[in-house]
Amino acid sequence: MNSGTITIGTRASKLALWQAEYIAGEIEKRHPDCRVELKKMTTKGDRILDAPLAKIGGKGLFTKELEQAMLAGEIDLAVHSLKDMPTEVPEGLMIGAITARLDAGDAFVSVRYKAIEELPQGARVGTSSLRRRAQLLAVRPDLTILDLRGNVNTRLAKLDAGEFDAIVLAAAGLKRLGLGERIRTILPRAMILPAVGQGALAIECRADDLQVRELIDFLCDPHMTAAATAERAFLRRVEGGCQIPVGVYAEVGEGSMLHVEAMIASVDGMRVCRSRTMGATDTAEKLGIALAEELLDVGGRDILKEIGITV
Numbered sequence: 398m399n400s401g402t403i404t405i406g407t408r409a410s411k412l413a414l415w416q417a418e419y420i421a422g423e424i425e426k427r428h429p430d431c432r433v434e435l436k437k438m439t440t441k442g443d444r445i446l447d448a449p450l451a452k453i454g455g456k457g458l459f460t461k462e463l464e465q466a467m468l469a470g471e472i473d474l475a476v477h478s479l480k481d482m483p484t485e486v487p488e489g490l491m492i493g494a495i496t497a498r499l500d501a502g503d504a505f506v507s508v509r510y511k512a513i514e515e516l517p518q519g520a521r522v523g524t525s526s527l528r529r530r531a532q533l534l535a536v537r538p539d540l541t542i543l544d545l546r547g548n549v550n551t552r553l554a555k556l557d558a559g560e561f562d563a564i565v566l567a568a569a570g571l572k573r574l575g576l577g578e579r580i581r582t583i584l585p586r587a588m589i590l591p592a593v594g595q596g597a598l599a600i601e602c603r604a605d606d607l608q609v610r611e612l613i614d615f616l617c618d619p620h621m622t623a624a625a626t627a628e629r630a631f632l633r634r635v636e637g638g639c640q641i642p643v644g645v646y647a648e649v650g651e652g653s654m655l656h657v658e659a660m661i662a663s664v665d666g667m668r669v670c671r672s673r674t675m676g677a678t679d680t681a682e683k684l685g686i687a688l689a690e691e692l693l694d695v696g697g698r699d700i701l702k703e704i705g706i707t708v
């Protein structure tokens with residue numbers, strides 16, 4: 398940060414830009430004498446568009462280049478979708494703030510059909526997420542799940558071109574882009590548990606940059622921070638990324654208790670291990686780990702072993 402100017406690094410997709418501009422606007426509103434600049438960057442996840450993320454492998458596909466630029470001092474902040482952030486943050490960096498979620502849910506989007514129940518036998522549903530695939534197949538084993546990658550606008554264009562009968566996307570991304578009217582239904586959490594951190598933004602900064610840390614502190618949502626702590630602890634314990642079919646959702650409810658719900662499924666949706674727990678918000682990390690242990694013990698470990706992950 399030089400003379401009141403902060404540089405935010407961002408991916409160049411419409412959604413990433415919207416998110417970075419939103420955070421830049423919030424910072425400037427809160428700190429009128431601070432100027433925020435955006436620096437567009439490309440990540441590995443942006444360059445490889447023809448393969449499912451689970452097949453590309455590796456963690457931090459959407460974050461690594463931004464993190465390297467931050468460590469090199471070229472940018473001061475990176476704004477990410479929390480769900481794109483690996484559970485381990487590189488040495489020297491930290492998540493300085495986690496915002497409230499816009500919407501944690503997954504959206505059912507279709508030209509012809511209003512809801513998943515209306516889809517005919519064998520209907521073609523587009524998603525490259527193993528989590529969505531498994532949970533869709535668990536309730537509708539007849540569906541044909543087809544790979545669908547690309548940014549939100551590309552995915553909608555493929556749906557509109559008739560490649561799919563329906564697609565499933567994060568509701569938050571659609572809403573942020575002003576495409577909320579494309580959502581036919583939000584899939585209920587009883588059917589589809591979201592990805593870790595879905596719908597929330599993470600603002601990453603250098604751990605030793607106290608000035609910037611203080612500047613962004615107002616963006617922290619305490620309830621979401623507790624929820625994210627539990628969700629990310631769960632994911633860390635099951636060694637997950639976008640490579641495995643896991644879903645988890647935490648929320649601070651009545652009496653300030655943190656409720657956590659999670660699932661591990663086989664890729665074909667035939668087996669789903671699902672459970673929930675609750676406790677005080679300051680035990681978020683423990684709750685997430687305990688839930689992971691429970692699910693591993695009731696079948697999750699075997700499911701992960703089949704896809705080559707030993708925990």
Ligand SMILES: NCc1[nH]cc(CCC(=O)O)c1CC(=O)O
Pocket residue numbers: 478479480481565566567569570594595596597598
């Ligand atoms: N996987 C890519 C990605 N990362 C964040 C979002 C949406 C916004 C969010 O979840 O906060 C999306 C698109 C999607 O899953 O449909």
